[in-house]
Amino acid sequence: MSPAVDRPAADRPDVNRRAVNRRAFLASSAAVTGAVISGSALATPAAAHTSSFSGSSGSSGSGGSAGSAGRKPYLPDIDVRDAARRDPTEATLAEAAVLMSRRKLTSTTLVEAYLDRIETYDSTYQAFAEVTGESALAAARKADRGGGRGGVLSGVPLCIKDNYYTRGVPTRCNSFIFEDFVPDYDATAVARLTSAGGIVLGKGQMGPLATTRATTPNGTVTTVNAWTPENPATDPGGSSTGPACAVAGRLASSSIGTQTGGSIVQPSNRQNLTGLKPTMGRVSAYGVIPLSYTRDHPGPLARDAMDAALMLAVMGGPDPHDPRTLGLPALPDLVRAATPVVSRGKVKLRRATRIGVPADFLSSAADLRRAFLDKLDSISGVTLVDVTYPADWSLLTGSFNDARLSERTEPFRYWLREDPAKFGVSLLSWLQGLMLSGDEWITAQRAKNHLLREVLDGVMARCDVLLQTGPVPFDILGLPEIAFPVGFTSGIPAGVILGGQPYEEDRLLEVAAAYQAVTDWHTRRPADPAPTAAGRTAKRMAVADRPRITAEEAAAQSA
Numbered sequence: 001m002s003p004a005v006d007r008p009a010a011d012r013p014d015v016n017r018r019a020v021n022r023r024a025f026l027a028s029s030a031a032v033t034g035a036v037i038s039g040s041a042l043a044t045p046a047a048a049h050t051s052s053f054s055g056s057s058g059s060s061g062s063g064g065s066a067g068s069a070g071r072k073p074y075l076p077d078i079d080v081r082d083a084a085r086r087d088p089t090e091a092t093l094a095e096a097a098v099l100m101s102r103r104k105l106t107s108t109t110l111v112e113a114y115l116d117r118i119e120t121y122d123s124t125y126q127a128f129a130e131v132t133g134e135s136a137l138a139a140a141r142k143a144d145r146g147g148g149r150g151g152v153l154s155g156v157p158l159c160i161k162d163n164y165y166t167r168g169v170p171t172r173c174n175s176f177i178f179e180d181f182v183p184d185y186d187a188t189a190v191a192r193l194t195s196a197g198g199i200v201l202g203k204g205q206m207g208p209l210a211t212t213r214a215t216t217p218n219g220t221v222t223t224v225n226a227w228t229p230e231n232p233a234t235d236p237g238g239s240s241t242g243p244a245c246a247v248a249g250r251l252a253s254s255s256i257g258t259q260t261g262g263s264i265v266q267p268s269n270r271q272n273l274t275g276l277k278p279t280m281g282r283v284s285a286y287g288v289i290p291l292s293y294t295r296d297h298p299g300p301l302a303r304d305a306m307d308a309a310l311m312l313a314v315m316g317g318p319d320p321h322d323p324r325t326l327g328l329p330a331l332p333d334l335v336r337a338a339t340p341v342v343s344r345g346k347v348k349l350r351r352a353t354r355i356g357v358p359a360d361f362l363s364s365a366a367d368l369r370r371a372f373l374d375k376l377d378s379i380s381g382v383t384l385v386d387v388t389y390p391a392d393w394s395l396l397t398g399s400f401n402d403a404r405l406s407e408r409t410e411p412f413r414y415w416l417r418e419d420p421a422k423f424g425v426s427l428l429s430w431l432q433g434l435m436l437s438g439d440e441w442i443t444a445q446r447a448k449n450h451l452l453r454e455v456l457d458g459v460m461a462r463c464d465v466l467l468q469t470g471p472v473p474f475d476i477l478g479l480p481e482i483a484f485p486v487g488f489t490s491g492i493p494a495g496v497i498l499g500g501q502p503y504e505e506d507r508l509l510e511v512a513a514a515y516q517a518v519t520d521w522h523t524r525r526p527a528d529p530a531p532t533a534a535g536r537t538a539k540r541m542a543v544a545d546r547p548r549i550t551a552e553e554a555a556a557q558s559a
Helices: 015-038 082-086 093-101 107-125 133-145 188-195 241-248 265-270 305-315 366-377 393-397 399-418 420-434 438-459 472-477 505-517 536-544 551-557
Strands: 128-131 157-161 199-204 254-259 274-277 297-302 341-343 346-358 380-387 465-468 481-489 492-500
Touching: 015 438, 082 093, 093 107, 093 305, 107 128, 107 133, 107 157, 107 199, 128 241, 133 199, 157 241, 188 199, 188 254, 188 305, 199 241, 241 254, 241 265, 241 297, 254 305, 265 274, 265 481, 265 492, 274 305, 274 505, 297 305, 305 481, 305 505, 346 505, 366 380, 366 481, 380 505, 393 399, 393 438, 393 472, 399 420, 399 438, 399 472, 420 551, 438 472, 465 505, 481 505, 492 505
Parallel strands: 157 199, 157 254, 346 380, 346 465
Antiparallel strands: 128 199, 254 297, 274 297, 274 481, 341 346, 465 492, 481 492
């Protein structure tokens, strides 16, 4: 790898944009922490009324302002693969949307194909907590009558993680607390997706209250890794397990999840997807049952970089219901960023990019590391640079990470007092939050500010993006990350996580799209499981034979 080279500011065309972004990010980060301290955090529940959990008057989210902070989302001009023409469930979101815009595919056909697969295989996958087949088919027929005029996602069926409010559809957050909760409006992200023509196919199963992999509230494993459906013990990733499995198992075109401690990028890495966790505030969290006000990030789990770009372009933008989204830099042209640049038959980066490589990156998979870095280095415009962590890195990203526990506990104090059994297997981690003192939380916030300086002024001072071994540092800080597949180990997908500068999701997409243009890992799909009897009885039988995680294991895995 080449040594890092500092360039004069005048020679770096992005320096002005980065300086503005950084100032906005620092101001926003301070405001978010201040909101927590002042008690004005979003989504604080009323004492005893689950329906008041959003802290709002119940008005609908900002569905009509999709992508309002930047260029209006648009479909890319892409070549559709033969496999996607033969089987619509094989198509990426972009391919399906393009086929429908060209009248080569109907939304009804696409939705029916996905519902057929759900009927056949979901008793094994357990990807969905709720399937909204009838309303999805009605929306598909309406999209077909509209002739593709309903928006950039017109007719595309999506899976929504079950902590997003969905009007008239149960939102249980896989918890006894919300087992009877049916919202009367959509979360802003959901409203924007449907306003752009997306169709809610169902609610994706998730970890209890978004803490672990998907289990029943008492800890019995439900959703599996789509690549090893016969082995429920295989880790499918964090709490956005169902949305990931739905896309990987070809039960939905794309999905949305949430990330607080890795629950977008980790399920994506483990199920061969491309997951994009945007910068804090890029996507409104209004109407999302919270886990941590300073760390919750809504974002897409998709099949490739272009699909992730389209989803984020629709979901992103300011929302008056969520102060974290206001006053931020405009969304860049994400579709353009996810479009590979080809010059004289060779793929090159849209902008020259310095990619930081820590010594511990993929250190346990030397062959995979070598193959990935060699392929990445072969792309014109890439410069790989060695980076080192500061001496206090493990302390800043380890011990002080426990500050998140008190943030998750605070909105749920009512239920902890009234009926702690409602927390099921995840109770221990919620109790841990009660044990964290105020002075410890304040010390952790000081540590967070120090970590931010270490990242922006230290680790990333001489690189544009950073390869990571885990999601935690960028989760703590609210910086953007993208996960994408790079191969397999023992038959299980392997992926990498790339972190970026504030509001530079486009740079992350440029790198991922270029890599995917010269590899085919992202096009590979798992084999279907053996068909099983459909229906609720089969689902109950499938769950009965699965392992169960203990409260101690749940606390150890907790986001």
